[in-house]
Amino acid sequence: MAFVRQSKFRHVFGQAMKNDQCYDDIRVSRVTWDSLFCAVNPTFVAVVVEASGGGAFLVLPLHKTGRIDASHPTVCGHKSPVLDIEWCPHNDHIIASGSDDCTVKVWEIPENGVQVPITEPLVSLDYHSKKVGIVAWHPTASNILLSAGCDNIIVIWNLEEGEPQITLDMHPDLIYNVSWNRNGSLICTACKDKNVRVIDPRKQKIIAEKEKAHEGSRPMRAIFLEDTRILTTGFDRMSERHVALWDTENMEEPMTLVELNVASGVLMPFYDYDSKVIFLCGKGDTTISYYEFTHEEPYIHFLSVFSSGSTQRGMGYMPKRGLNVNKCEIARFFKLQERKCEPIVMTVPRKSDLFQDDLYPDTAGPEPALEASEWFDGKNADPLLISLKSEFVPTKKSEFKMKKNILGKKVTRNTENSGDSSGKSDAKMEELLKEIKSLKDMVSNQEKRIRQLEEKLTDHTE
Incomplete structure (x- = not known):
């Protein structure tokens, strides 16, 4: 065989x-x-x-x-x-x-x-x-x-x-x-x-x-x-x-x-x-x-x-x-x-909803590890690695919520309260996501501003 x-x-x-x-x-x-x-x-x-x-x-x-x-x-x-x-x-x-x-x-x-x-x-x-x-x-x-x-x-x-x-x-x-x-x-x-x-x-x-x-x-x-x-x-x-x-x-x-x-x-x-x-x-x-x-x-x-x-x-x-x-x-x-x-x-076909660590070890990121002068002077450095885990978006729990609703039909007591709490948690989740997005935008804008200032600085020094 x-x-x-x-x-x-x-x-x-x-x-x-x-x-x-x-x-x-x-x-x-x-x-x-x-x-x-x-x-x-x-x-x-x-x-x-x-x-x-x-x-x-x-x-x-x-x-x-x-x-x-x-x-x-x-x-x-x-x-x-x-x-x-x-x-x-x-x-x-x-x-x-x-x-x-x-x-x-x-x-x-x-x-x-x-x-x-x-x-x-x-x-x-x-x-x-x-x-x-x-x-x-x-x-x-x-x-x-x-x-x-x-x-x-x-x-x-x-x-x-x-x-x-x-x-x-x-x-x-x-x-x-x-x-x-x-x-x-x-x-x-x-x-x-x-x-x-x-x-x-x-x-x-x-x-x-x-x-x-x-x-x-x-x-x-x-x-x-x-x-x-x-x-x-x-x-x-x-x-x-x-x-x-x-x-x-x-x-x-x-x-x-x-x-x-x-x-x-x-x-x-x-x-x-x-x-x-x-x-x-x-x-x-x-x-x-x-x-x-x-x-x-x-x-x-x-x-x-x-x-x-x-x-x-x-x-x-x-x-x-x-x-x-x-x-x-x-x-x-x-x-x-x-x-x-x-x-x-x-x-690679995978059924899991989790981040696949074995497929994505830390990889070369966009930051340089050395300045040009350091390399010309004889220094070496491996690439600076980044994790791709931050790019991973876990599967939304919407399918799970449907199951909850199916179960909900069989429950006669406290249904109003449970519906209320799941609504609250959804709103809370949405609020957190909005906050994350606004923070990411802020960081992105700051990076752009830093780039612009660095360019101005190099223009002046030239």
Whole structure:
């Protein structure tokens, strides 16, 4: 009898949102560049779009679903197509973009979204001599942005100074992707020369390297799963897609190699540190496959596949703090089609009405753990974690009240009094909820005011 490995993620199922929950009539960029073209956070979804005479991307509040007007204003300050975008992990209103025009720009999105075209960035960063295809924020330190261009150079910017603080010229060919590790002390890269490199950016030193990680000539990807574990996706000589797991302390042979299928699309890997689930989305595929990473062989365990009828041109991945914990949602993707952005929800089926602690351990929050200067001076810090329990709303007791009423019919004495007391408790509950809401609003307003004052302060100090 075949042994079936136990896992709470074995029955994860994906579901595409209904049409009215999608973003329709979006002219998704046709640029032939292997990036995601979509970035999401708990407030906004951003999509790189076709634009005449320059480069632009669309930013929509998450709730603004349905048909998007063709004249909807965009962020459009680049002179050539936008190739990559990424939201700042420490501020949901800040987004970076890299473009064919050789520049990196950082933008601030207003509270209510983009009401008029945004042409002026907060800062424009010029260093690269060729197009910039990769932007990646530091995961734990504030105001640090990495960019990589077709000049084969990686630049790490200190946005407090607006200056390139570190430049890494150690790739002989096009860099396919760059990934930070969990605390931002290391980066790993996949390059057109078929090598995967692990780099300490502050020491400007390669600390591990694997030549010909995948034999095929099509683009590879490399991401950190843990500080000493790297996952790569690529192709063999026969164009079969492979996924490999590497130990950075010994990169002679992969710890495991998973052979997938023959398809031309580059496999984009996503990893959830909390659940240890790896998601693979291929460009031009109609599927998202998912696997669980463990410390027992074969290390990468197949879970399931989500399939839909349409191919994906790009993909956005929601940070954990933007998920619906009430519905046991462990991931949410934003799939780009030709003229549409379709959210896909990944859920673990559970019947309990309680908060699922095992699905939602404390996760990376929006507060940076370090200042930029501290990181450049050599300090490291893990992400500051937050509990998602505060997002959980217990099931209302309305069903229980109905049962009370059914019982009430059988009781002849004291019915008036009991009805009176339940009415009082309902009113009390409503009063408490109102008070909580007003306190939350007050805190939110104070935070906004603090932000405004801090901005004024920085303006004065400049």
